Amino acid sequence: MNIFTYFKKKGIDTLDPSFYSKITMWDSWYRSDVKKFHWYRVYRGASNYTRCHRKSLGMAKKLCEDISDLLLNEKVKITIKDPVTEAFVKGVLEEANFTVQGNEYQERKAACGTVAYVPYLTNMIIAKDGSVVSADVKLDYVVARNIFPTAWERSRITECIFVFEKTYKRKKYAQFQHHKREKMIGEDGEDLGFQYVIENSVVLASDGAGKELTPAQWDEIPCFSGLAERVETGSAKPQFVIDRLNIVNNVDEDDTNPMGVSIFANSVDVLAKLDLEYDSYSNEFTLGRKRIFVAPEMLADADGSQVFDPDDSVFYQLPEDFFKESHEAMHEVNMSLRVQEHEQAINNDLNLLSFKCGFGTQCYRFEKGAIVTATQVISENSDMYRNVKKHEIILNQALIDLIRAIIRLGRTAGMTALVEDTDITIDFDDSIIVDKQTERQEDRQDVAIGVMGLPEYRAKWYGETEEAAAARLPEQSPGVLF
Structure with a gap:
């Protein structure tokens, strides 16, 4: 309809x-399911496309x-x-x-x-x-x-x-x-x-x-x-x-x-960049994992039994003539990971996002693949x-x-x-x-020197009206406030 x-x-x-x-667009970002962004196509040549899903923070x-x-x-x-x-x-x-x-x-x-x-x-x-x-x-x-x-x-x-x-x-x-x-x-x-x-x-x-x-x-x-x-x-x-x-x-x-x-209405571009960086960060571990290329004769023993687990993705069989020049039976490949560069880029944009949305800087940080919220008193x-x-x-x-x-x-x-x-x-x-404890202690000092009344103090810290606070004040000994 x-x-x-x-x-x-x-x-x-x-x-x-x-x-x-x-509103629909903001809701899709809230759900991390934006059309043509979190779901997209990659061209593989010869008019061939593959559908991909972009990971999101x-x-x-x-x-x-x-x-x-x-x-x-x-x-x-x-x-x-x-x-x-x-x-x-x-x-x-x-x-x-x-x-x-x-x-x-x-x-x-x-x-x-x-x-x-x-x-x-x-x-x-x-x-x-x-x-x-x-x-x-x-x-x-x-x-x-x-x-x-x-x-x-x-x-x-x-x-x-x-x-x-x-x-x-x-x-x-x-x-x-x-x-x-x-x-x-x-x-x-x-x-x-x-x-x-x-x-x-x-x-x-x-x-x-x-x-x-x-x-x-x-x-x-x-x-x-x-x-x-x-x-x-x-x-x-x-x-x-x-x-x-x-x-x-x-x-x-x-x-x-x-x-x-929306609180992020003017920060959609930053959200998009963060998800691009996080998706790239995740793919870094997928694309950079260790692989061991194995000559065909190493895959089975003399009885024809498999030497390696066929479900183990580390080992990869290459054609027999691949190792003729190197005379290797196995060849290990370790891809370097750009972890630090990704984390720095994500943290830079987290600071920009929190600043643009009214949280100030340093509110969020990206550590060890997860978001950590700052806990310090502001x-x-x-x-x-x-x-x-x-x-x-x-x-x-x-x-x-x-x-x-x-x-x-x-x-x-x-x-x-x-x-x-x-x-x-x-x-x-x-x-x-x-810091509520510090603020409360300062108010107690104001009461002690007479610049804040007891009803005003009680109304503020006990969630009462001043009239109700005044009626509920306990009897005080002379000179004793707290």
Whole structure:
């Protein structure tokens, strides 16, 4: 199915298809399976070609793994001031396996530039007046290739279509979930502002635009049974959250493109050169292995039994007249290996790659045929620290927006005790890139000399709001701080 053919048929405008070709290309580098690069043909003469596979260091995935671990790991603390609201939100996130999936989608965000989180209500019980009596709040995750913005303002996506691919009885279906703003008009014609509505459609994926199913046909497919054709949220805030890397999108001619770009979008040439070097390095051992050329009479003893293992690739039989001039029975060949030259070239490009992707230099090194990650603590002035803090700006707001969307849905589901505007604090874990023990000791000294208060110290190091920290301070003996 061609999604853009479907959009054209429905009169829907979104980004140019060429941008999604870039997403496909980034994804192929992430998987180390780039067409016409990792699989290629070598001409052998006489119109004869052989198909070859180029070995890869897999550095695109390594970059994505490392930035995801720096941004969202098990040490990140989410603190919500209202305890009832905090318990509810953490329950929803736990049910959505956010500890695992959150990190995984940070990696996918780094690979293709953008991901989305879409909370929704399910198992709803509806009252006669149409209000929701009870429901469960769930969370969907969406990758870049299935995110299609339809409206945006100042790089923020305000309306969007998300595509969810499903398979039932070996047939492929696509659910199009369109989040858009509509004006609300009162009974007396009063303008009540905007609200978000969600419109669903289901298409049987086939050639061209696909075949759109009617809502009556949805119930015949279990994964779409009970799906509402239209949902009015009654809220002026979106029921989706877009999360992207904090990198300017410079790969699209449209400077207003609100989608993110891959962490290695501007380093593809370096990735290609690294894989060329690594493939050459690997071939060096294949082509340079020891060989022993043997005269035919040496292959069998007087009884005709084989002297050497026929499966041993070291020994190679040559014609009998080959050794006439040298009078040798065997001839050993040892090819010299250019190991040091290859390792130097790979390390040079690893430094260039890590620098271009925001990790600074010396982050990776190639030793004994494997990638080693530097483990030293990196100062606050480093490229890596500043780069991670820059990406945290968008991630921090995305997590807060997601939490508030979950709270709104919880209130819609009848949990009126939830507080939407409660304080939310995201405490990112920087222990990998800064010396936390040294920083904590410096803060203790600031408390001792009176330039930092105990509530401020506790809020920073225990992931609490200052109000909660002040209430939880133990009683101190006069003059004793720690």
